[in-house]
Amino acid sequence: MKAVVLAAGEGVRLQPITSTRPKHLVEVGGKPILEYCLSSLKASGVDEVLIVVHYMAEAIRLRFGDGKSFGLRIDYVEQKAIVGTGNAVSVVEPHVSDDFVLLYGDLLFTTEAVKSVIALHQKERPAATMAVVPVEKPEDYGIVELENGNRVKGIVEKPSRQEAPTNLANAGIYVFSMEIFERIGRISASSRGEWEITDAISLLAKEGKAVLAVTLSPDDWFDIGRPWDLLEANRWALERMNHKVIGFIEDGAHLIGPVTVAKSARIRSGAYIEGPALIDEEADVGPNCYIRPHTSIGKKVRVGNACEVKNSILMRGTHVGHLSYIGDSILGEKCNLGAGTVTANYRFDAGPVKMMVKDKLVNSERKKLGAVLGDNVKTGINALLMPGVKVGDGSWVGPNVVVDRDLPANSILLLRQNTEKRELKS
Structure with a gap:
């Protein structure tokens, strides 16, 4: 199975650290954040990766090259403008022909987290499978509402704490069927002027397509949004x-x-x-x-x-x-x-x-x-x-x-x- 990793964003909230490097190349524990992502993919059995780049794209290319030193085959595709995760996923359509893993390359997560999402998708063969994780502040995340156990009913972006249907945040780990591309083509820009992948997922769910969720332990996932998060x-x-x-x-x-x-x-x-x-x-x-x-x-x-x-x-x-x-x-x-x-x-x-x-x-x-x-x-x-x-x-x-x-x-x-x-x- 091929994996797509989103690594186009700048990470403005991490400035001044990201003024001279993309967020994905900030080192923690002696390695770039993106390297942890690639290591988890490799350990999960993935050997072919497509990285979506934009901000300081050449620095990412120089750091990871063709992937041979990591035991991977890495290619790159550029998102022309930072206009949302939905748009970022759309640019990879010519490069995939079957179900694929999608990861946000600026998060930390364990190999077990990736493996659990892939395993459920391969077992059930839904239209999409995604990871969710319990969080203390649902107002800071896209919050996922479930029904019938682990079936996704919908996703609400950064609701108020009172209006949040659950405390389960979108963890940025997915496996998609090719159906996702047709739904991306039908979504419109959000109030922020961005095309969000979560809108395409919600569209799949509303149409009755099977979208399943795997609930991760908070210990298996970490979001890096502000300087102190580093x-x-x-x-x-x-x-x-x-x-x-x-x-x-x-x-x-x-x-x-x-x-x-x-x-x-x-x-x-x-x-x-x-x-x-x-x-x-x-x-x-x-x-x-x-x-x-x-x-x-x-x-x-x-x-x-x-x-x-x-x-x-x-x-x-x-x-x-x-x-x-x-x-x-x-x-x-x-x-x-x-x-x-x-x-x-x-x-x-x-x-x-x-x-x-x-x-x-x-x-x-x-x-x-x-x-x-x-x-x-x-x-x-x-x-x-x-x-x-x-x-x-x-x-x-x-x-x-x-x-x-x-x-x-x-x-x-x-x-x-x-x-x-x-x-x-x-």
């Missing part, structure tokens, strides 16, 4: 990783629990690392550092003397100067943090940290959340970033500056101070 996605990946220590560990370093140290990584004396954690290729940690659980230290990252890093993602080539603290934060590629840089991650009033997402202030519902830095950000010594701030790509934060609001890309923020020089009298 931290939870990183946790999800690290907790499922087969950890190995094969790098160079100096005497006096301590690794506690499940920790991966890649072959070319180095852990210097005095480092104390608590797992689950990842120290990737050519990373250099220490001496005398404290790496706390659920941290991913990316390729070629340098963490200097006497630093503490907690529940964070440090991307390729970033340098964290000595005496720094990085907590519950995401640092893009090739950032350079001066000595004593601190990402504050807790409010005085112990309230939830808020962050700007698509020009709206959003409650993260997290008591601990630090900063999100784009690529190539630099900070001077003793720079302080307050909880929930974002710094755009290529920006500079001067020494001793307190960053208390978002800083756009390619900006410089300096502290202006008044000084007085006096003659010292004996």
Whole structure:
């Protein structure tokens, strides 16, 4: 069975991280989100994949190529404009000739989740089979209403909590028959100006076609929608990783629990690392550092003397100067943090940290959340970033500056101070 993976979107809500890479190439647990999707397909018996691309399409092509290194045959088709999942599926019609798997390539899910949907479809041979998952906030998802056990009655996009027919969200894992293409041709644009695949599925159900649902465990699925979700996605990946220590560990370093140290990584004396954690290729940690659980230290990252890093993602080539603290934060590629840089991650009033997402202030519902830095950000010594701030790509934060609001890309923020020089009298 062939699989189609949707990977055309930009992931605007994850900026500044997605300003320089598509959402599908953001790494959690040392691998791009899309790679987890492809690995699940391969483990489910799928060997032919068609990826729908648009935003930074060439970056995705370069990363995954023809798929041989993943044991897959990968081809690509471009969605000309981002006008909905229904439109994205329609562009693959010339490339499929039988029932096919469809996955959203910006989600995390287990191999068992994919296998369960394929198995039910192959057993019952309905017009469509989809995965659903219980969620706490139905107002944030497409909600699926069932009847007669597992038969889909309809799908409501982001209903109010009071009007939601169930708490079962569309999980973005499907198997479709060729009938789906005719229904896509009959749907119209939504109020957002997009053609949604869920409208085509609802049309199948209304016409009496069999559309079946598989209910997943919440542990088998994770949605990545906001910047702080990347931290939870990183946790999800690290907790499922087969950890190995094969790098160079100096005497006096301590690794506690499940920790991966890649072959070319180095852990210097005095480092104390608590797992689950990842120290990737050519990373250099220490001496005398404290790496706390659920941290991913990316390729070629340098963490200097006497630093503490907690529940964070440090991307390729970033340098964290000595005496720094990085907590519950995401640092893009090739950032350079001066000595004593601190990402504050807790409010005085112990309230939830808020962050700007698509020009709206959003409650993260997290008591601990630090900063999100784009690529190539630099900070001077003793720079302080307050909880929930974002710094755009290529920006500079001067020494001793307190960053208390978002800083756009390619900006410089300096502290202006008044000084007085006096003659010292004996």
